[in-house]
Amino acid sequence: MDAVRAILQYNAGRDPERLALKFAKMRRSPFLFLRGSAHLFHARLKRSMLKPAPLAWCCGDLHLENFGSYHGSNGLAYFDINDFDEAALAPASADLLHLLASLWLAADEMDLGPEDTGDLARALQEAYADALAGGKAFWLERDTADGPVKRLLDQVGERRAQADLLARRCTGQGKRRRLRVDGRYALPASAEQIDSVTVFLAELAGAAQPGRFHEVLDVARRVAGTGSLGLDRYVVLVRGDGGANGAQLLDLKPALASTLAPAVGVKQPRFKTEAERQLAVQQRMQAISMAPVHAVSWAGRPYVLRSLQPGEDRLDLAALARQRGGALRRSLVTMGRLLAWAQLRAAGRQGSANADELIDFGQRGRGPGKWRDRLLQASYAAARQVREDAALFNQACDDGALKL
Structure with a gap:
């Protein structure tokens, strides 16, 4: 696949001034490149990576910065998945794969080494699988959150108008x-x-x-x-x-x-x-x-x-990575749980697996060669491909091949 051509084709017809801002942003890091090229990630997706996951409703573009705070229809502040542009019915592991790949890529910006990143990725994945196996969809508001998420919800709930x-x-x-x-x-x-x-x-x-x-x-x-x-x-x-x-x-x-749906x-x-x-x-x-x-x-x-709400905000993960006490790890575990709870909440709707099937999927996969290990390895390989595509994109920008 010609990554540069795919990016140009997908973005054809967009406002040139804002598209120039997008391309400039994508050049800054592989993580930002991922955020600007979900269509490319999905086009490269191998369905074998997602087996044997049951079908679930997926955000479709789940990365570390698509979690955030907002005020719900009841006036309370929540922390949850907050972007559904690419939402689709897909194997449940599709969101987890994209989220884990985003962690491998964001590790550079958080000054994390491969060993630490691998440990965090496994913790996030295990939190997802365990929450799915638990079979109960919880939520995070000021009274139920803790750690960095609670501090964020306290801030947006009280101080912002x-x-x-x-x-x-x-x-x-x-x-x-x-x-x-x-x-x-x-x-x-x-x-x-x-x-x-x-x-x-x-x-x-x-x-x-x-x-x-x-x-x-x-x-x-x-x-x-x-x-x-x-x-x-x-x-x-x-x-x-x-x-x-x-x-x-x-x-x-x-x-x-959605670009996930056809993939x-x-x-x-x-x-x-x-x-x-x-x-x-x-x-x-x-x-x-x-x-x-x-x-x-x-x-x-x-x-x-x-x-637009004054309470919309995200965690500063780079700042959390510099803190002692495992603040970043706790936040990533929270994200894994939130994904599982969201899929359980949508279980049984219009073709998605029922709660029992999702629970069974969460319980399975422990041990060498099982789906948890395979998905972790697949996320690392996917992140490596994103880095290669980002390097090609940057070179094309330097060569003047991305004229708007």
């Missing part, structure tokens, strides 16, 4: 408030783009609370994540539904087809749109989903519309 988010992302006050277009979180939108988004939201909200709900004050092209950079994505400043002086920020993001060769259930797929899997796998989130259609294309 909508006004703080608006102050960081905007200038001015009241009706004069405008988005801060600094190239870090947002880029300028054209007059045509602003008008198009404004008309769309007015039509969408008109029937709900005419003249008040989602009155648009400003629109910008959103800069966020890695894999989605370059998509026709917007951040919208609106008045009329909460926040400081009735203001809030919305994220309007296109919903693309695993599993017949997928039908959803009305790709946005409906993402939200359905999110609601199944998360204990409590973020609110509000909507699947919408704009110009005949599916989008996900949601509010």
Whole structure:
């Protein structure tokens, strides 16, 4: 496979300015390259790596930074899997393989040697398998978390307010408030783009609370994540539904087809749109989903519309790696458990294995040559392939072969 050509083909038609930011980000490290090229990881996936796992609902792009905090529909702060763009029905081990590969790659940024990384990878995998074998789906909120996750949830639950988010992302006050277009979180939108988004939201909200709900004050092209950079994505400043002086920020993001689904060769259930797929899997796998989130259609294309929250954050794993007392290990164990709980929560839905089958899978595989050892070895090999692809990508950038 020509990795560079595959990357160019997948990203064809994206906004050149944000795509340049994506490619620059992917050049920084193999871990960031992985985050920007899930489609390539899936295209290289060998189905034999995932045997004998039963089918489960999978995030589809699970890596160390796709866990984070947010406020659920009940107002409480949670820590959970938080990205479902690539969600699909797949062998349960697909998410674990990708997560373990991300750990091998992120180890460079955390100054971890191969022996320590291998020990952490095994601890994460064992936590996943043991939680799956336990057969009970738990969740993490402030009262049930401990260690670094509890400290994060305490912080976002008590100290962060909508006004703080608006102050960081905007200038001015009241009706004069405008988005801060600094190239870090947002880029300028054209007059045509602003008008198009404004008309769309007015039509969408008109029937709900005419003249008040989602009155648009400003629109910008959103800069966020890695894999989605370059998509026709917007951040919208609106008045009329909460926040400081009735203001809030919305994220309007296109919903693309999952690249995991064709790679695993599993017949997928039908959803009305790709946005409906993402939200359905999110609601199944998360204990409590973020609110509000909507699947919408704009110009005949599916989008996900949601509010940006002041409580959205991630663990600083590099900082945890420098701490004594096993803070990083505890966090990785937590991630392994969260994955198992999410799959148990979604068990038996639209083709996924039932809880008994997942429990049996978690209990099996101990000993040399069993699935746990094979998957750990496969994740190391997958990470090595990502490093090779990242090196080819960087060389192509240096040679000027990735002209936008």
